[in-house]
Amino acid sequence: MYDKTVRRRRAVLVLLVVLSLLLLTAYFGEAPGGRLHAVQRGFLTVVSPIQDGANKALKPVRDLFGGIGDTFNAKSQRDQLRKQVDKLRRELVADQAEKRTYRQLIGIYHLDQLSLNSYHPITATVVAKSPNIWYSTVTIDKGEASGVRVNDPVVNAEGLVGKVGQVASNGAQVELITDSRMGVSARIGTGNATGIVQPKVGDPNTLLLQYLPANTPAIAGEYVVTSGTVSSPDDSLYPPGIPIGQVTSINEESAYRSVNVRPMANLHNLDVVQVLTSGRGTPAAKLSGLAANLPPGQSTAASGGGSGQLASTEAGG
């Protein structure tokens, strides 16, 4: 009797561990359109409405706990924001003159095709969030039925939030900019040099803008914005000029320069986001298609090839 119990216990453990390893291997090895991914998307389709309902019902509880935490940060944020307002006021005056010149140049060269107007923003509610250090993802209540597609950029009022990772019919998973799989082509302020913004795994409040040329000027407090280029054929084409974060410090390295960036968007407190969908035939969709068809050799993010090799789409615009 005892032997039988021990044998059964061991058999259950071995069976479950082997099953987990098989799932892991199969999932990791298959393409995003594979069977296990399809099962996952199907599950997302089924649970999205449930998550949506639960999210609405439990919002007061979440707000209560969130409110307590927010109160502690409010005072320091207020002082910081006052300083920022003063600085921005001064910058605004200078920018107005530059804006006039910029408009004239756009008119001359017809360069306004890749503005946010080319995208159709779809407002979505965040219904679930991953607790994992490695996967910074949220689930939203809009999916394929609303025109959301894989790789569509996701923003909120503060700046870039991430991109769509997986889509079900009425829900989608958004990979946040702090997710270990993300890489966004970006530049500092109005400079021309582009680098790649990647998260620092384990540090959700810091991003790293890497592969900038060594002589790139960078000052703490400057804004980092999307460059409108892609870092790999699989990447998303983010519209240029979306704020990502602010430079906090500069790291001196031999060949390239990298800077630490604090994200603009408060990723701990996401309620509503906008998915920038690109309608068929729009310049954004055409450029996304073009970027997706680039040969693999153009990819630089993983290989660390530097900004000089970035597959720029600006010329195409």
Add this chain to the structure above:
Amino acid sequence: MTGSGLSASLLGRVAALAVVIVFLQIGVVSEVPVFGVNADLSPLAVAFVGLLCGSTLGAATGFAVGLLVDLALVQTLGVTSLIFTLIGFWSGRLRELRDPQAALTPLLVGAIASAASLVGYSLIEFMLGVDAPVSLELLRQIVLGIVVNAIVALPMWAIVRRVLEGALPEDPRRRRRRRAYTTGGLSPLSRA
């Protein structure tokens, strides 16, 4: 009651508990950061089911909860299942071999389960290959995660025990121990 001592009522309660905990985790707890990290109720629930119901049900619950988490959060299937299966089995074996009765046992078990979950996940992610730079902050996040989970371990233990209490099979060793103390059979005073 099934042959293994697991009643349908117990299985039903464990299944309901698993589903509620996973949805509560991804819908509410994940959005409330404490000291910059989020509490993770799922490894705690798995460990406590193992601690109350034994290694077999603990491992099975771990597998199911892990699969549910991976499916709901669109993560790599199998990673969380593997880690939670081992956590559930370990806590179940702890009960079967040592049956710890100290009041702080759930806190310790919760902290170890959380540590195993966070470290195990990080190791698997390293093995699968990560493009992003890994910060030293990861270590701080792991330590803070363990502390926060240890804080919520005792209330979580109370909830899990409350939910499963009525359906738990009678443990012969606990029954013997209780009888010994109530009848005076093993009391040192009675022997003297």
